[in-house]
Amino acid sequence: MTKIIDSFRGEYDFLSNFFERDKLIHYDNRYWNSSEKLYQALKIGTTNIQEEELQKETIRLGTTKESKAYGKGKKKFPDGSILKLRYDWDTPNSLGIEFKQTAMSVVTALKYTQNPDLKDMLIATREKTLIEGNYWHDNYFGICYCEKCINDNLIKRRNVLGKLLMFSRTEYTLQQPLEIDLKDLQEKFMEGLDRHELEDIFHYSYDVLRRYLYRNTPFNKPS
Numbered sequence: 001m002t003k004i005i006d007s008f009r010g011e012y013d014f015l016s017n018f019f020e021r022d023k024l025i026h027y028d029n030r031y032w033n034s035s036e037k038l039y040q041a042l043k044i045g046t047t048n049i050q051e052e053e054l055q056k057e058t059i060r061l062g063t064t065k066e067s068k069a070y071g072k073g074k075k076k077f078p079d080g081s082i083l084k085l086r087y088d089w090d091t092p093n094s095l096g097i098e099f100k101q102t103a104m105s106v107v108t109a110l111k112y113t114q115n116p117d118l119k120d121m122l123i124a125t126r127e128k129t130l131i132e133g134n135y136w137h138d139n140y141f142g143i144c145y146c147e148k149c150i151n152d153n154l155i156k157r158r159n160v161l162g163k164l165l166m167f168s169r170t171e172y173t174l175q176q177p178l179e180i181d182l183k184d185l186q187e188k189f190m191e192g193l194d195r196h197e198l199e200d201i202f203h204y205s206y207d208v209l210r211r212y213l214y215r216n217t218p219f220n221k222p223s
């Protein structure tokens with residue numbers, strides 16, 4: 001059994017930001033049908049409210065592929081404007097985190113918390129390493145497998161999206177079985193214990209489990 005999922009295609013296309021579904025994400029009082037579109041829209045840095053609204057809606061209503069072109073400033077909006085990046089998009093904050101990473105965290109969290117079936121599918125990838133393998137030279141959110149990138153020892157392969165997904169998976173996995181376990185255990189094995197005793201045991205076990213999972217995940221926090 002393979003321990004790595006390094007292509008967000010086919011069976012695992014739901015992990016990709018290009019995965020589309022009607023009303024996938026509700027954010028900013030509107031629906032977005034792919035996480036990529038919302039991610040690209042979060043780049044908008046104009047302070048002109050009308051321009052911001054036009055750019056946002058153009059990105060939202062166009063295709064996902066187009067949203068990437070708008071986000072990279074390679075495509076003009078209907079009014080002739082070009083996307084101006086938020087000032088802090090690529091600038092690390094005091095914790096060393098660029099806003100683009102925060103944006104990806106928000107988009108990822110919204111996608112999986114608003115779509116329980118996708119959350120279950122993410123949880124079902126269990127302990128597998130997740131990498132968005134690509135050939136478009138993205139070594140920040142994924143890892144590029146082109147010959148040039150692979151042979152370049154100076155490239156830092158950060159796999160930020162993969163790490164965010166694994167981090168979320170750990171959180172969701174921990175959230176999931178607790179309710180069932182509590183009820184189950186109380187009925188089957190711990191009838192004699194009162195609620196407080198039971199909660200004490202659980203808080204302790206939860207902490208142990210949490211530490212175990214974090215230690216056995218190939219990172220401690222998304223970075």
Ligand SMILES: [Zn+2]
Nearest residue numbers: 137144146149
């Ligand atoms: Zn490459």
